[in-house]
Amino acid sequence: MRFDSLLDSVGRTPLVGLPRLSPSKAVRLWAKLEDRNPTGSIKDRPVLRMIEAAERDGLLAPGGTILEPTSGNTGISLAMAARLRGYRLVCVMPENTSEERRQLLRMWGAQIVQSPAAGGSNEAVRVAKQMAAEHPDWVMLYQYGNPANTQSHYATTGPEILEDLPTITHFVAGLGTTGTLMGVGRYLREKAPGVAIVAAEPRYGDLVYGLRNIDEGFVPELYDESMLTTRYSVGPRDAVRRTRQLLEAEGIFAGISTGAVLHAALAVARKAVEAGQSADIAFVVADGGWKYLSTGAYEGTLDEAERLVDGQLWA
Amino acid sequence: MAIEVRIPTILRQYTGGAKAVDGAGDTLAAVIDDLEGRHPGLRDRLVDNDGLRRFVNVYLNDEDVRFLDGLKTEVRDGDSVTVLPAVAGG
Numbered sequence: 001m002r003f004d005s006l007l008d009s010v011g012r013t014p015l016v017g018l019p020r021l022s023p024s025k026a027v028r029l030w031a032k033l034e035d036r037n038p039t040g041s042i043k044d045r046p047v048l049r050m051i052e053a054a055e056r057d058g059l060l061a062p063g064g065t066i067l068e069p070t071s072g073n074t075g076i077s078l079a080m081a082a083r084l085r086g087y088r089l090v091c092v093m094p095e096n097t098s099e100e101r102r103q104l105l106r107m108w109g110a111q112i113v114q115s116p117a118a119g120g121s122n123e124a125v126r127v128a129k130q131m132a133a134e135h136p137d138w139v140m141l142y143q144y145g146n147p148a149n150t151q152s153h154y155a156t157t158g159p160e161i162l163e164d165l166p167t168i169t170h171f172v173a174g175l176g177t178t179g180t181l182m183g184v185g186r187y188l189r190e191k192a193p194g195v196a197i198v199a200a201e202p203r204y205g206d207l208v209y210g211l212r213n214i215d216e217g218f219v220p221e222l223y224d225e226s227m228l229t230t231r232y233s234v235g236p237r238d239a240v241r242r243t244r245q246l247l248e249a250e251g252i253f254a255g256i257s258t259g260a261v262l263h264a265a266l267a268v269a270r271k272a273v274e275a276g277q278s279a280d281i282a283f284v285v286a287d288g289g290w291k292y293l294s295t296g297a298y299e300g301t302l303d304e305a306e307r308l309v310d311g312q313l314w315a
Numbered sequence: 316m317a318i319e320v321r322i323p324t325i326l327r328q329y330t331g332g333a334k335a336v337d338g339a340g341d342t343l344a345a346v347i348d349d350l351e352g353r354h355p356g357l358r359d360r361l362v363d364n365d366g367l368r369r370f371v372n373v374y375l376n377d378e379d380v381r382f383l384d385g386l387k388t389e390v391r392d393g394d395s396v397t398v399l400p401a402v403a404g405g
Binding site for chain 1: 323368369374378381400401
């Protein structure tokens with residue numbers, strides 16, 4: 001495949017079968033390898049589209065500054081795209097995110113503003129909104145509420161999956177900004193009614209939920225509950241266990257959030273087997289494991305890994 | 316009938332600091348009512364007139380109860396209920 005530039009190569013990722021983890025010939029699992037995007041994550045899709053929309057609307061012009069709250073992948077993708085298009089990038093990032101992510105951001109020239117670990121990404125969002133008010137000339141693309149995020153998955157991820165797997169019965173992905181599930185979900189509901197849309201939400205350690213009160217909680221503006229069939233909460237132990245299983249059984253080296261998604265996909269698969277139904281379950285591998293090696297998730301006992309990952313934003 | 320209910324840090328002021336408490340009942344609503352008897356004030360932090368509060372997520376054995384039967388979701392002995400505040404990802 002030939003492309004005019006790196007940014008033109010976003011998307012059209014492989015969908016690979018999992019012959020060893022699929023429970024039977026009738027109930028099959030398929031992995032959408034989003035780590036094959038230019039910066040190694042699914043976020044290249046929404047980031048490219050959000051930037052193009054901002055340019056089209058006249059919000060962004062070369063020399064401008066982009067501001068974004070992000071726990072990692074969106075920032076890394078923005079940093080690459082900003083460098084190529086001539087923007088400055090300021091990322092607000094919780095301090096309990098892996099060192100690799102910081103290093104990648106610095107490498108592409110982004111400036112990092114730390115937000116407190118307690119409160120996780122909620123705090124990053126709060127700090128970024130405050131900074132945006134102080135710098136009205138900066139452009140916050142705001143992945144949690146930007147329709148171009150959802151649109152990117154409606155226009156690309158969804159059609160790619162349906163084209164490669166017309167018999168799809170379930171789509172499973174991680175829930176963060178909710179952009180992937182909302183965009184692919186809407187596309188599949190229109191083109192393949194009856195497909196179940198399943199969310200896997202990471203469940204972190206207590207620290208991440210360290211809000212001052214419950215009304216400081218956060219639900220992304222993009223989220224539309226009616227788009228989902230069900231939503232699972234997956235803790236670090238299951239996420240790490242499944243991440244390792246994916247590597248051992250199928251050779252796929254994925255990030256920790258993918259383990260959580262696989263855990264939900266396997267739960268769905270088990271239910272299909274129990275009900276005697278056939279199923280084609282597609283799930284998203286949002287990124288590879290490279291950025292999480294320092295977390296300790298890939299070595300030692302599960303107990304150790306769980307303890308090390310607890311308190312970090314691993315998805 | 317005992318159902319373990321896991322409580323997030325910000326609501327442990329109502330459970331005397333306990334991370335998890337036992338409740339009884341046939342439905343999630345009944346379990347919450349039962350907990351209110353021993354942990355006054357907790358119910359108001361979880362539910363309002365419209366049902367579960369906007370920034371409160373409740374999971375029955377890791378599945379979001381909003382996609383089951385909400386407060387009417389049936390629970391059984393040995394089930395685990397987890398309460399978490401809604402947080403951002405991405």
